[in-house]
Amino acid sequence: MGICAAVECPQCHKEFVVSPSMLKLNVDFHCPWCNVNFPKAQSPRIRE
Amino acid sequence: MPKDLRSYLADVHREVPDELVCIDREVNPAGYDCTAIIKHLDAAKKFPVVVFERPLDLHGAVSPVKLMLNAEISQSKAQIALGVPRTMSRMEMAEECLNREKRPIKPVVVSRDEAPVKQVIQTGADVDLYHLPCMRHHEQDGGPYVDMASVLVDRHNGIYNLSYHRMEIKSPNLTSMLVVPRHAWKIFRDYEEAGLECPVATVLGHHPAFNMGAAYRGMYEDDEYEMIGAYLQEPLRLVPSETWGDRLLVPADAEVVIEGALLPGKRQVDGPFGEAPGYLGPQRYNDSLHYEVRAITRRRDAIMQTIITPEGDKPWLDLPREGAYLRRAREAVSGVTAVCKAGRHAHFNIFIAMKKTSEGDPARAAAAVASFDHSKNIFVFDEDIDVFNPADILWALATRVQPHADVSISPMMYKGNELDPSLLDEVYECKTSIMIVDATRPLGRPFSPVSKCPDDAMARVNLEDYIPREVLDRIPLDRTSYWA
Secondary structure (H helix, E strand, O other): OOOOOOEEEOOOOOEEEEHHHHOOOOOOOEEEOOEEEEOOHHHOOOOO | OOHHHHHHHHHHHHHHHHHEEEOOEOOOHOOOOHHHHHHHHOOOOOOEEEOOOOEEEEOOOOOOEEEEEEOHHHHHHHHHOOOOOOOOOOHHHHHHHEEEHOOOOOOOOOOHHOOOOEEEEEEEEOOOHHHOEEOOOOOOOOEEEEOOOEEEEEEOOEEEEEEEEEEEEEOOOEEEEOOOOHHHHHHHHHHHHHOEEEEEEEEEOOOOHHHHHHOOOOOOOOOOHHHHHHHHHHOOOOEEEEOEEEEEEOOOOOOOEEEEEEEEEEEEOOEEOOOOOOOEOOOOOOOEEEEEEEEEEEEOOOEEEOOOOOOOOOHHHHHHHHHHHHHHHHHHHEEEEEEOOOOOOHOOOEEEEEEOOOOOOOHHHHHOOOOOOOEEOOOOOOOOOOOOOOOOOOHHHHHHEEEHHHHEEOOEEOOOOOOOOOOOOOOHHHHOOEEEEEOOOOOOOOOOOOOOOHHHHHHHHHHHOOOOHHHHOOOOOOOOOOOO
């Protein structure tokens, strides 16, 4: 849980932190701000 | 009467009645009401046990279950929980925990009729986590969470293991459960590799000594229900679970127990969640298990517990660890007098006090505690330094350390702790470097004595002989002093 990446939600455009290991998986992210699920490809920005 | 949360609250009410606060105004735990109240209290350096009498559940209705926080969040509460004198020092409390752990007490199994936790039983379609007053603890948490101790049992030897895991409420009968690679992970993976469901239960409320015993850090082979009995100083009463019967025994005197199965081959997205070091643990998947809830049992007037990351101390979690660290340090160097890893400032910092007899003693003691993955920055002091006082620690670092000689930094080769936000590597290659700082005075040459008032003068002069008590009482605590 140490190192993290930051993912921008395509709906609310807020950022939240994820494990970098999730970036290598075919798993939808869950936005904690607006409660939507979305695949990596839909995120406007991912920072590592 | 067996010890339970009710007996503890009675003890608190008797011994420190002003530190038990019941709030009967409606609160919304999922809307951060409870978090804000606790954080305001933290900021005022007040740590009462707080019982929310009318919390809303996740359906928005007043829950039939009350919510409690801060049961063990200060040293005085931990003293009451352990049943030790209020004059016992922190180090003595850690040694008391060690001594109890040397004498585990086997649990006893009682019938369903004798188990208060079976007063209300919900299984099948009646299972609904949303009727519980589950909290959103921190901004950006992935959802409402429960975060108390979960119980797993090794399927080969029947040894019980308890540990704390964050569990995000996903639906009325589903949570995630984040499990890092320690004992619980080992148990689960054994079931998973055999294609089997892993029995699990989560205890949402019990006597604080139960919660402290559940934080025990010892050998995998140690049965942790027996360790909890040691902390309670009486056999823990157990009862067969609804889901698994005798295969998974659960505490009979708990407030609320969630039962279910960790499904093999399935994972859940979990997080973020505010973790103990004070930072958000990122959203995860690979180590976030699929917890299918199959039963909820509780007392009719249950009080559910949850934990929120404290601004300061968390003795219920740190005392068992301090005992473990003290034991290991003393195995290496018998002159170790105290070990502190209490409080947010000490989460990956370890402070050791010792009476050294060799210049190599500090490094040996540091190497011993370095075997724990919470040890990253290890500081060793002489016995005159109060390692529970940050002012003392910083003073010793300022005046007894020459960095070029007294600071050792290792390569990044030790297994790190997954909660450390400073880690530079992924969880499965989770490595850290460690630092050892020797802040002890040298043995082989003179070192300036600490300037102080002679002991006999301190003993001879009684303050009230010079300043009347009524004047002394009017002098306010000066909070402009940095360490007040």
